[in-house]
Amino acid sequence: MITAALRIGILGTANIARAFVSGVRPSSTVTVTAVASRDATRAEGFAREVGIARSFESYEALLADREIDAVYIPLPNSMHAEWSVRAAEAGKHVLCEKPLSATATEARTMFEAARKHGVCLVEAYPYRAQQQTLKLRELLEAGAVGRVQMIQASFGFTISNHPNIRLNPALAGGALMDAGSYPVSLVRMVAKERPSRVTAVAHWTDTGVDRTLVATIEFASGLLAQVSCSFATAVHRQALIAGSEGVLQTTFFNHPSPATPPLLHLRRGKGWDSTTETIEVTATNGFLAETEAFERLVRQGPVYWTGASPEESIDIMLTLEAILHSARTGKPVDIEATAAD
Ligand SMILES: NC(=O)c1ccc[n+]([C@@H]2O[C@H](COP(=O)([O-])OP(=O)(O)OC[C@H]3O[C@@H](n4cnc5c(N)ncnc54)[C@H](OP(=O)(O)O)[C@@H]3O)[C@@H](O)[C@H]2O)c1
Structure with missing residues (x-):
């Protein structure tokens, strides 16, 4: 049976x-058919410019169009x-x-609207x-590093263009x-539990947003994580996951390339004499990978989705909010243990 591609606006x-x-142009299961401004x-x-068939003069007009699925x-x-809620209301x-x-x-309201x-x-x-992330999860699941005790994850780069939505506090920059949000999402993915407490320190821009931030994340299980992020460093994006029986080091790029290949470095064993295996x-x-997975989620169900679940996304937002609050107040912030969702 041939199914028409999912039409995305x-x-x-x-x-x-x-x-x-x-990125999604080569797909046969999804197609971008419209843009609104x-x-x-x-x-x-x-x-x-980008070769999309239809354009709309407002976001509302695109949402009202029956020939757009997503x-x-x-x-x-x-x-x-x-706009997620308005899109959900428009089906x-x-x-x-x-x-x-x-x-x-807001995240809870969005998922509620989607459910409704x-x-x-x-x-x-x-x-x-990406295969790199799927492999990372598979290795951790198989106990390649034993029980995970500590995670360090970081993403930074330099912002050079102004004005930029990222520097605007009114736009949640x-x-x-x-x-x-990337290292926090990675930590939540590996931990498989909601953090219990965070402590953070930041340096701020003149516009009032955090420029560089470092946070400690605690979990009820005893796992500890450190995340850092910056708008003022050379570009980097990497994680170290240390377990009782070994260590995994990996990047977590959205789009690995020859300059940034999808490698995982796995050291099995406790001592310096243990050897490191590089997995490519x-x-x-x-x-492309994400949007095709999204199409399978829409048409075949959640088992085909390897991205963040609603529970993870809500926990990521709880964590981001708590970290920001801690950085502003200089105090640790507890995160509610039970979901209100
Ligand atoms: N997954 C990734 O790799 C990745 C990478 C970069 C960014 N992002 C995310 O994607 C989002 C957009 O980032 P971006 O850097 O691409 O943004 P951007 O170039 O600044 O574009 C944002 C768009 O939003 C619309 N808009 C509506 N109200 C606006 C306002 N008050 N101020 C500015 N723009 C407004 C504008 O479109 P119209 O004027 O045409 O309506 C604008 O083109 C962010 O949430 C960011 O976190 C993801």
Whole structure:
């Protein structure tokens, strides 16, 4: 049976949407058919530039169109909740950029709207669809490093373009929300539990968002994690996962490339005499892998989705909020143990 490709519309002419369109272009299961902008001319220009058939003069108009099955939302972080809920109300499935929202309360509201209207809503983390991440999870599951005791994960780069939504507190910018959501999501994926407490320190920009931030994350199981993120470092993105019987070091790129190959370094054994094995896996464009997985989620069910679950996305938002609060107040912040969801 031939099933038509899932038709995706994009809300906003974001920079990242250009890479998204080009990444998913080879797919036979998903197709980007439309883009909407706050400005009709901008929408037309973007559609022409990237080769999308249709453009809309407003986000509302795109959501009202019956020939669109799902939306990709690369709007500023502060707008993710409103437009995900409006998309769900319009019966569209939602692939929303990270971080899912600006607060955990918003995240819960978004999932509630998706449940109510019978659509799928997921937070976009392309690295979660990569073989590198699947291999990492498989190794940890198989006990390759024993019981995980400590995780360090970091993502930083330099912001050079201004103005930038990432530097605007009103749009829920900041290094933590932008870059830091990745290491926090990785820690939550490996830990498989909600953190219990966080402590953080940050340096701030003139605009009032965190420029560089370091946080400690505690778990009830005894696992400890450290995450760091920055808008003021050379680009890097890596994790170290130390267990009772070994150590795994890995990158977690959205789109591994020849310059940043998808390698995992696994040392089995406790001592310096144990040898390190380097495991190389295949890689693909992260947007392609993620969006095809999203299509399988929509059409065949959750078993086909390797990305963040609703529980994980809510925990990531709880953690991001708590970390930011700790960095602002200089005090540890406890995270509620039980879900209100
Ligand atoms: N997965 C990834 O690899 C990745 C990479 C980068 C960014 N992201 C995420 O993607 C989202 C967008 O990031 P970006 O850097 O691509 O953003 P961007 O280029 O600044 O684009 C954001 C878009 O949102 C729309 N918009 C609506 N209200 C706006 C406002 N008040 N100010 C600015 N823009 C507004 C604009 O489209 P119109 O004017 O056309 O409506 C704009 O083009 C963020 O959530 C970010 O965290 C993900």
